[in-house]
Amino acid sequence: MSRQMLSRLTRAVVSGVMKETPDTYTLLFDLGGGRSPADFEPGQFNMLYVYGVGEVPISVASARGEKSLMHTVRSVGRVTSLLTKLEGGESIGLRGPFGRPWPLADAEGKQLLLIAGGLGFPPLRPVIEEALAAPDRFGGVRIIYGARTPADLIYRREYERWGAAPGGSLLLTVDRGTNEWPGNVGVVTTLFRKAGIDGKQAVAFVCGPELMIRFSILELQKLGVSEGNIFVSMERNMSCGAGTCGHCQFGPLFICRDGPVFAYPRVKKYFPREGI
């Protein structure tokens, strides 16, 4: 991937919009330049560009076998507020994909634990789709997902299919429940004991707020999952995508180039510190 990508934009035309929560939308894109979703690996991210405003790094939410490239965006800043207002037929610019993907091959034959918090769920969505499409490849796919409230849960239309798929299971939790919420209340780690985790056999992919990742790692280790079988996806302020702007530095690592997915031992040294 050449740094010329700083100026090379792929045209991405909105082909569908799905409202996930009051501030979060899933966008489907048709790509120009002969590109397809197959070019974007699970765990990678793209820089989405709104003309005259700027770029933001957003995880790839579509699997390689899907028809459209998918991104799920929460409206939090200048660029994302415009992205979440896009309508079908409108277009944006796209640079990518960037970063290292989830190491699906390392999890073959193992129990795949997909642990997500909040907007850490989208980068795991393509893993779910690809793993459930080839159930014999893994020893089960356990999806564990937490959000702040029931209203913040995304991809609700998919839960039934995922939970019922051969080899699949889905456990949900929220930090704050409501009267209508029948499920678990508490942080994601409260689900670990219920998930039937086989510590010796499991490979965990974890994405979410840093604090949630930190506690998930501690709990996974208690269940016997080895450090080397834990992979985390980190969030920082990725801007250039090539390790030259400095915004996403995490200790000696550039999250955009060396990550965003890391084997836990690679980031362990810096992970528990504040202010890195």
Next chain:
Amino acid sequence: MRFTAHPDAVARLVQNLLGMGYVVVGPTLREGVVRLDELAEPESLASGVVDIQGPGSYATAGGSPYVFSAVNGPDSAKKYFHPAEVELVKLTEDGQGVKVVSTFRPDRKYAFVGLRPCDLRGLQIFDKTMLVPGLEDPVYSSLRKDSILVVANCTRAGGNCFCASMGTGPEASSGFDAAITELPTKLLIDVPDKNVGLFQGIGLNPATDEDIRLGKKMIEAAREQMVNGIERMNLAESMYAGMESPVWEEAAERCLACGNCTMVCPTCFCNTVQDRIDLRDGSVSRVRTWDSCLAKDFAYSAGGNPRLSRMARYRQFVMHKLAYWPEEFGDYGCVGCGRCVTWCPVGIDIRATVKGVLAGQAGITQEQAGVQIV
């Protein structure tokens, strides 16, 4: 090959390079400060000027017999190869999507005359960031690849220089197109055979052993002037171990988070890209400008601001140079030029910070470690 030449050879070299079509850059005197600038003629050089530097202070005086008498001012070569502001791409939008109108194209090739050894090393370190195979920065690589670097070895250290302790000077060892050492009555010139042509029309004599010995002696004198430095033994490990030292907070209480240290640093590469809209035709320039890890929102993302405190940001600057860089690029990110000390408005001295952190590791007080806070 080593030659000697009459001191006038510097002027002739500048003329040669101008004649070859280079934009020639060297030290000039502007508003009492030695700045790197484009030389219209050899007379633009800040010949005879001496700098007087201390933590948070800078002044110049005259009276030196040497051409390259002043050491570093605030500018390093990075401002030419990694411009403080550069248009990466110009775009338009016609309803059918975004179209690229133009991308950055270099319109010049640079020749530096009087580049200091620490700054040469600074460029070599910069190369490791910007010329990663497959991820080459298009602006930096296109400006850097055809450049000429003529170094002036240092025979005098500035008030904040500590290149000797970082192993980056006061003599350049490799990677230059020519290196000049100013002896009292002549120039000692170290030039690879392939570059002898740069000195066309200049009378060169083979250097004698005596010339070479004198050059070494003068460079050693500069080395000995640098009494205050950074101990590199186990430095990265010690800095990691000292990340919770109270020294960081003490420095941060004085730090204004102005970012001057990162602007003047020859290896700081951080940058940001902005969209600038032309109101006449609605076209957009995507402009890259320098940025600083001292800026409050530098690391901000939707997930929060990991370096909200000034302590965390100052620590990032120092840790990056001395602990992260070796792991990231295989070399320290500090060349000991002392610019961050001179141009800090409150005179925070990276050497004192490091000494303070290391003193904590050794279980001694900062006073015992010889830390001076100005």
